[in-house]
Amino acid sequence: MIRDGSTFTGMPAAESAPVSPTAPSPAVPLRHARGSAGYRRVNLALFLAGCATFALLYTTQTLLPQLSERFALSPAAASMSVSVTTGALAVAVIPVSMLSERVGRTRIMTVSVFAAALLGLLAAFAPDFGTLVALRTLQGVALAGLPATAMAYLAEEVEGASLGAAMGLYVAGNSIGGMGGRLVTGFAADLGGWRTAIVAVSLLALACAVVFRLLVPPSRHFAPSGVTGRELAGTLRSHLGDPALRRLYALGMLFMAAFGTVYNYLGYRLLGRPFNLPESVVGAIFVIYLAGTFSSTAAGRMVGRFGHRATLWAAAAVTAAGALLTLPDHLAFVVPGLIVLTAGFFAGHAAASAAVGLRARHGRAQASALYIAAYYLGSSLGGPVGGVAFHAVGWWGAVVFVLALCTVAVWAAAPLKSTGTAPVAASVRTRAAAKAA
Template sequence: MARHAKGTAAYRRVNLALFLAGCATFAMLYTTQTLLPQLSGAFHLSPAQASASVSVATGALALAVIPVSMLSERWGRTRIMTVSVFAAALLGVLAAFAPDFGTLVALRTLQGVALAGLPATAMAYLAEEIEGTSLPAAMGLYVAGNSIGGMGGRLVTGLAGDLGGCRTALLTIGLVALACAVAFRVLVPRSRNFRPADRSARELAGTLRTHLADPVLRRLYLLGMLFMAAFGTVYNYLGYRLLDAPFNLPEAVVGAVFVIYLAGTFSSAAAGRMVGRFGHRGTLWAASAVTAAGALLTLPDHLVFVIPGLVVLTAGFFAGHAAASAAVGLRATRGRAQASALYIAAYYLGSSLGGPLGGIAFHDIGWPGAVAFVLTLCALAALVTAGLRTRNSAATPVTQSSARRAPARA
């Protein structure tokens, strides 16, 4: 059947529905990141222990995204997305009433599984339902919803947590996400071009094995993991540092620090230009160096260094993520959906593994320990990038436009 084109009412409905679902998904995924100091106080936890509330959600998403993407091939895109966003929102509301931290972690784990439904299917839905020349704009708006949800969710939880505590913040995000879920269900047009896949689970597993056997793709997946681990470490534990002496900032102000995420919007576009000029390998080396430089700038106990350092680190992270994820799409000649799903899984697994390990360094040594951990990850990323000198690899220069198609998720 005909696909929705720019300018039509159905196209606008698709855009708004996916924008709201993206906002809700990525606001919920990182709900507790801004609240980690409060969770430490409420449940008597170390920073590394409190960070489990973030790590279990991203880890569950990482493990669920590939199976859920397979389910969407059989059950349909809109059904999976609807169940995903409603289940996650309801679990988010329940999390506000968790009697203890163990219950909160269990609910966040289930929420991570539920949240996998949107990134696993949204882009496939858009590709099937949106007319070709209108697709880039629709993809861009969906990615914008992801970024705005990630940033806005942290801002809202910071403000709500400052006014009413961590339970109020969790309830606020849960209710906002539930409202977005209702709006999504009302707005999203049903799939008109979806056809259930007749591929067996064995065939899909074979495609995954093929991707994992590719040494270039393996390195790209590892790069996504390393960049996200470094980024998650800084943003997980920065709040503890800014709330404590010598900064002593209010929680609402600490939450507002996430506005710095906007630096990633500009660096993602810049990464496209850099890839066109220097290739993926040169861009990834530069991203590793910029991320490390940003981490070093945060070491002095003065906001005049910490804030610019965060801007630099955030720009480096998003540039590296954009370059690596674009390279995955270029390297995979078949089964691109599964190749991208593997990258998403590795990316969020980096958050799940890096967060607790960075928390141990922060707890034992302080902020210099967290920075040292980030620098180690950046050095490993540079070494992994060196191995991308492979004939016919995605590390060779490509066009600027191809790099810009890479989504910036966080």
């Protein structure tokens, strides 16, 4: 019996040979299914790649107060070391995804994670803030090769019934990387300053890159295509013309803007009065990212049971509740609030990104690239806007901004009735039955 979602292809025409009626049909291996050895290798490899990506992407987020002091910068100006990286990733992700259609997913992912780690090492020795920003911009371009390509790789290599769980585990790797990067950064910054912290995170990411390359299975369902600029533009117009995909892209942007606002300026709040926490303790608070590890995998199961709209509504509500909990000036409220907010954010991201892979009928790499571009633009644009609110009103301003974003997310998710796994699977079965008839 063939698992749902698998495909068979013959040999290229020039190499094909007559097949006798009694000879077995040459078949391409099935897509990786939950429980198989290949599925476990895919999950671990992409988990580590996600760890490296999030650790590198937000290396300087915990270091913003130190950068403000070292280079005499305002919080909003120091946050440029984060915004330029996410912005460069957002701009580069679509061209790089087009390149992946020609040279392959695994090759792009490998070059991406290795180049980003090496650029991180160079950034640690930047003589001034301008050079640091330039290197962080290049790092964002390098990191662009991983997220959209990884999502397309999963959509191609993992069977449909297992895709939600696999995507959830990949996003869980993002949360672990974000947590581990912040922990390493906080302790290393206390020991040797911001340069030591960047070196430590970059070496950690380089180790993840090596293991990723050793583990990741080669693509078995990828066929190179010479996509032209006109074809790419047509594919992008097609995806942007889909109302459901547009809303999913908006959801990625909204969730990331809320998350980036809280974590960009959390360090300033906790290092200052009335908390006055040391750098290492502020870094240790990022163990809260573990909440995202569990919530992103739980979101995959919730999507399968309740659909994407209900999952996204729940994620937005949880994110808003977490933001409200952080308002009192007491760690007994701030820490639980951050746990709740982080869980809501990663659940929303996992549900929206998985829905994109299921919704797109063609050009999955470009569909995923548009989602990633919107997602990181949320960080690049929403974070600084949240910073203006934080600077003007204090933490209340940042929280009100997050609540507004969550409210818009609920509205954006309202029409997404047809993006759940069950309706998509039903439409696939309907088309298959019509073709057979």
